[in-house]
Amino acid sequence: MDTILTINNLTKKFGYLTAVKDLSFTINKGNVYGILGPNGSGKSTTLGIVLNVVNKTEGNFHWFDGNTTTHDALKKVGAIIERPNFYPYMSAYENLKLVCKIKGIDYSKIDEKLEIVGLEERKNSKFKTYSLGMKQRLAIASALLNDPEILILDEPTNGLDPQGIHQIRSLIKDIAKDGTTILLASHLLDEVEKVCSHVVVLRKGEKLYSGRVDEMISSHGFFELKTDKASELKALIESHASFSKIKEEGELITAFLNEPMNASDFNTLLFNKGIVLSHLVQRKESLEEQFLQLTDNLEQN
The missing domain is CATH 3.40.50.300 (P-loop containing nucleotide triphosphate hydrolases)
Structure with missing residues (x-):
């Protein structure tokens, strides 16, 4: 080149x-x-x-x-x-x-x-x-x-x-x-x-x-989730290797991925565990969020 x-x-x-x-x-x-x-x-x-x-x-x-x-x-x-x-x-x-x-x-x-x-x-x-x-x-x-x-x-x-x-x-x-x-x-x-x-x-x-x-960041995005069984959902996410962290705002649970996963596979997994979702959206972090993450990482180092 x-x-x-x-x-x-x-x-x-x-x-x-x-x-x-x-x-x-x-x-x-x-x-x-x-x-x-x-x-x-x-x-x-x-x-x-x-x-x-x-x-x-x-x-x-x-x-x-x-x-x-x-x-x-x-x-x-x-x-x-x-x-x-x-x-x-x-x-x-x-x-x-x-x-x-x-x-x-x-x-x-x-x-x-x-x-x-x-x-x-x-x-x-x-x-x-x-x-x-x-x-x-x-x-x-x-x-x-x-x-x-x-x-x-x-x-x-x-x-x-x-x-x-x-x-x-x-x-x-x-x-x-x-x-x-x-x-x-x-x-x-x-x-x-x-x-x-x-x-x-x-x-x-x-x-x-x-x-x-x-x-720019090896971001695999995140899921936005709602369910009646919030505590079971959080426990499953926290024990699952595909997720890096979890955030909770009111009824909305945000689960951040550290490896690729599609929404339908995740939904099937939860359904088989008896957790039915009333809301499931998969998103990718914007460049703005990634930029802020980079800045935060620099300040922590």
Whole structure:
């Protein structure tokens, strides 16, 4: 598998504050990666370091095979790490012409990229007439002009309305389908769950997890249960090897699985023991619950 970016033991200190601490992860070609964490977790600092706009304190990183200088490698990278900065009284097309001039890119790319982001019909409209979502899509078109191997986006849906959020997320998925690797920083669990295949979870500059989103925690979900025989049900669950813990809220009993089990098998087992359920729902923990679990585990260690 082709490696796009390798980060080894990266640390960044601003005076007494450690923004990024001993961070290591690898980005491979063809996936959508999310750097997930609350504000102040080191996401933007990490992106700034690999894009050569922030100096690292310790550790190292390299692009592609490691034999390319960062300066040359960044010619194959498209990035938006701040709010788009276009001229308000110029059209979208004219603004992109300026970007092409600066980067030495042929103007023929402009229409192609405007079509990808759905702005072809508004290409002659002044930038100041654009909605926030359209401005963000124009910024993505600008970042795609050099046909980058990786597109880096910092909080791409920040400040957008629900329609704008939906459009940007759909656009990210479409760009990824065409083979472009994407790295996005987000504090939104929902965003990472919907858009990313892989995630690096940061808190206070430290990595809590790195890997596939669907394997973030080996969670097998839980059953929500109600029965007239609550004490018998709890006793059975507590003695059964498939369950890790049990939670009780009023009549509702929640039983957490530590290995796969389907609802019908569990229902049959209980029925054979004389326990009839009036309520049985099987659920999987959301990324949010898993994220909280990861955070709790870190605090306990």
